[in-house]
Amino acid sequence: MKRIKVAVMGCTGLVGQQFVKLLDEHPYFELAALTSSSRSAGKGYGRALNWAVGGEIPEAAREMEVSETAVDALLKSQVKVVFSAVPAFLAEKIEHLLRAQGLFIFSNASTHRMDEDVPILIPEINPGHFALVRKQMSRHKGFIVTNSNCSTSGLAMVLAPLEPLGMKSVTVTTFQSISGAGRRGLAAMDIAANAIPFIKNEEEKMEGELQKILGQLDRHKIVSRNLPVNASCCRIPVREGHLLSIVVDFLKEVDVGDVEKALSNFSSVPQALKLPTAPERPVIVRQEEDRPQPVLDVHAGQPERARGMAVTVGRIRKKARSINLFALVHNTVRGAAGTCLLSAELAFQKGLVH
Secondary structure, three states, X not given: OOOEEEEEEOOOOHHHHHXXXXXXXOOOEEEEEEEEOOOOOOOEHHHOOOOOOOOOOOHHHHOOEEEEOOHHHHHHOOOOEEXXXXXXXXXXXXXXXXXXXXXXXXXXXXXXXXXXXXXXXXXXXXXXXXXXXXXXXXXXXXXXXXXXXXXXXXXXXXXXXXXXXXXXXXXXXXXXXXXXXXOOOOOHHHHOOOOEOOOOOHHXXXXXXXXXXXXXXXOOOEEOOOOOEXXXXXXXXXXXXXXXXXXXXXXXXXXXXXXXXHHHOOOOHHHHHOOOOOOOOOEEEOOOOOOOOHHHHOOOOOOHHHOOOOEEEEEEEEXXXXXXXXXXXXXXXXXXXXXXXXXXXXXXXXXXXX
């Protein structure tokens, strides 16, 4: 099978590096272009960055020359798919221009998430929202698909399987790793042996994006879920993995066993299609009293290509009509690059990228 040529835009950051790692020897996609800022342009990829996502730099990418992030450079590379890991301000300038040129954009940036015709896609949860792509293509040559905020992805992966049990409201407190702020997002003196109970715009993103993700598609428009969500977000000195303390209030009493069963049995379109980056079990329930933990569970997921794509849940407890639990999501894999890639794989299988 001839693979589709793809680019990683913003290739030197942590999410960009995860894209490069996940694309190594991918069965559908061939990495053909890397872009970054002018500081890295003209350098071989291996010399343009400090590799920070584990393992070695893939050989196919190591000597590839990095181009400056620009429309002309991407068009010259003849790629069809662009994985975007650039900051929101740059995404706002370039992603719609690439879409107009017929490229298919899978973006980790927040810029277009709340656009009416752009899905916030988590393929296990809302694959039907791909219908918005066809609406975009009636007006543009290409399309933009976004993923959610990294913490939102973990929350959504827990709540979606619980929808049939009748949720009333959700309270979530996050303990987010420093990698969520980017390679140089926090000074060591600020975060070392500390906790910072503020992450700009994070709570608003979690509360707003979730409604769209869990919403219903009605004639090429998403009707928001309208589930009350109360979020509080905190940064902690952990390298990778966002831990979430979640309290779900239900309309009626539910049993812990029913919640465990709903989470453990959760499976969806990516698993049925056996997409390369799809974890065999999207949600893993742990019975130990002290799990999940970032050190032990952040890379959960099988097969090997899906490492980090499973959300781990533990300490499920019942209090009247509420269920308390902890969940752990790998913020730069499931919460960022991995979900974008999984969305692209689903688009490929649907014939939307070619």
